[in-house]
Amino acid sequence: MAFWLTIIVLLVGAAALLVIPAMRHGKQPAAASRDALNKAFYQDRLNELEQDEQQGVIAERPELVKELQQNLLNDIPGRQEAQAKPINRWALVPGVLLLLVVTLGFYLKTGGLAQVLDWRQVQAQMPELRERVANERARPLSMEEIARLGLGLRTALQQDSRNVNDWMMLGRVGMALNNATTATQAFAHAYRLDPNSLEVRLGYAEVLTRSNDPEDNKQAAQLLRQMIAEDHSNPRVLSLLAFNAFEQGDFKRAIGAWQVMLKLLPANDPRAEVIARSIAQAKAQSGEETVKLAVNVTLSPEASHALPQQGTLVISVTDGVSPVPVAVKQLPLSRFPLSFSLDDSNAMMPERLLSAQHQVKVRVRISQDGLATPQAGDWFGESAPQNFSGKEQVDVQINKQVP
Numbered sequence: 010m011a012f013w014l015t016i017i018v019l020l021v022g023a024a025a026l027l028v029i030p031a032m033r034h035g036k037q038p039a040a041a042s043r044d045a046l047n048k049a050f051y052q053d054r055l056n057e058l059e060q061d062e063q064q065g066v067i068a069e070r071p072e073l074v075k076e077l078q079q080n081l082l083n084d085i086p087g088r089q090e091a092q093a094k095p096i097n098r099w100a101l102v103p104g105v106l107l108l109l110v111v112t113l114g115f116y117l118k119t120g121g122l123a124q125v126l127d128w129r130q131v132q133a134q135m136p137e138l139r140e141r142v143a144n145e146r147a148r149p150l151s152m153e154e155i156a157r158l159g160l161g162l163r164t165a166l167q168q169d170s171r172n173v174n175d176w177m178m179l180g181r182v183g184m185a186l187n188n189a190t191t192a193t194q195a196f197a198h199a200y201r202l203d204p205n206s207l208e209v210r211l212g213y214a215e216v217l218t219r220s221n222d223p224e225d226n227k228q229a230a231q232l233l234r235q236m237i238a239e240d241h242s243n244p245r246v247l248s249l250l251a252f253n254a255f256e257q258g259d260f261k262r263a264i265g266a267w268q269v270m271l272k273l274l275p276a277n278d279p280r281a282e283v284i285a286r287s288i289a290q291a292k293a294q295s296g297e298e299t300v301k302l303a304v305n306v307t308l309s310p311e312a313s314h315a316l317p318q319q320g321t322l323v324i325s326v327t328d329g330v331s332p333v334p335v336a337v338k339q340l341p342l343s344r345f346p347l348s349f350s351l352d353d354s355n356a357m358m359p360e361r362l363l364s365a366q367h368q369v370k371v372r373v374r375i376s377q378d379g380l381a382t383p384q385a386g387d388w389f390g391e392s393a394p395q396n397f398s399g400k401e402q403v404d405v406q407i408n409k410q411v412p
Contacts, residue, residue, distance in 0.1 A: 180199065241360075323337070335361050
């Protein structure tokens with residue numbers, strides 16, 4: 010309403026600038042004629058001559074008066090000029106109408122009235138669009154509706170620039186519309202507002218990972234490493250870390266992250282097949298043989314006599330310095346001696362792969378209840394720390410018992 014009132018006031022002002030001067034011109038008295046001016050000049054000159062004669066400045070006053078009269082006769086035209094007629098006020102109406110038509114025409118052509126009307130329509134649709142985004146069972150938004158949602162979000166953020174959820178939603182809209190600039194800037198703004206939110210960091214890392222800028226990819230890798238250090242069992246973080254590493258050519262890290270994901274997925278999860286294909290592709294592109302650690306396990310006489318009927322063999326590999334396992338494997342209890350191997354698929358964390366170790370120490374425990382935590386009475390054995398280059402074999406004898 011304020012906009013249209015401003016337009017009306019400006020148009021009235023422009024019309025007034027056209028009409029008022031013309032109306033004033035019509036009300037003014039007719040300009041003095043040329044004859045009247047000449048007569049006034051003649052009378053002034055006669056007065057001057059009379060004053061000069063009284064002061065004794067001139068002596069030939071009659072001759073000068075005669076000359077002045079002759080000049081007056083020469084200046085009087087033969088016919089009187091026609092008096093100018095005032096402008097008819099109704100003649101200004103076409104000009105005012107033309108002003109209105111041209112002004113409104115230019116506005117309709119270049120003023121974006123259609124865009125303004127469309128923007129108002131988007132504002133009216135925003136509650137419905139937000140509800141459909143939040144409801145997983147609702148009908149998915151079309152690309153046009155997603156673009157409208159983005160326009161509405163930008164308008165809302167002009168009023169509340171600290172709304173983290175709207176910034177994240179705008180980032181997802183940018184990703185859906187393949188607008189990398191909008192997506193990156195929106196998630197970056199959300200990250201500055203709430204750098205501790207896992208959802209914000211995941212969204213920002215995903216945008217940076219999909220960027221064509223190598224520096225963005227490195228920043229994403231740094232964010233993901235921080236998150237995986239906080240929680241190495243988050244499938245979303247592992248998936249992004251694997252994808253980021255694969256795109257940067259770090260196939261070992263990608264394989265390690267995907268292998269950890271396989272362990273976390275429930276049985277018969279359809280994602281397992283996709284991850285397996287990704288691992289195979291990464292291995293093929295890396296051109297490196299899979300590093301394996303061969304382990305041979307035997308039992309001491311005491312342990313063989315105390316072997317339970319059922320149980321689980323728990324194998325853990327450390328670097329010989331930190332007690333945190335690098336790789337873990339569980340096997341059903343069977344006959345001894347037993348031989349098996351471990352590789353990067355048994356890694357606990359993608360940041361600590363078996364193939365990245367230069368020293369290993371193997372511990373084998375017989376768990377009666379299958380728990381990862383040692384229980385009193387469990388038999389176990391461990392090797393001494395030894396160098397590891399990817400082809401070594403370790404022998405372990407189970408000869409000790411947990412007190």
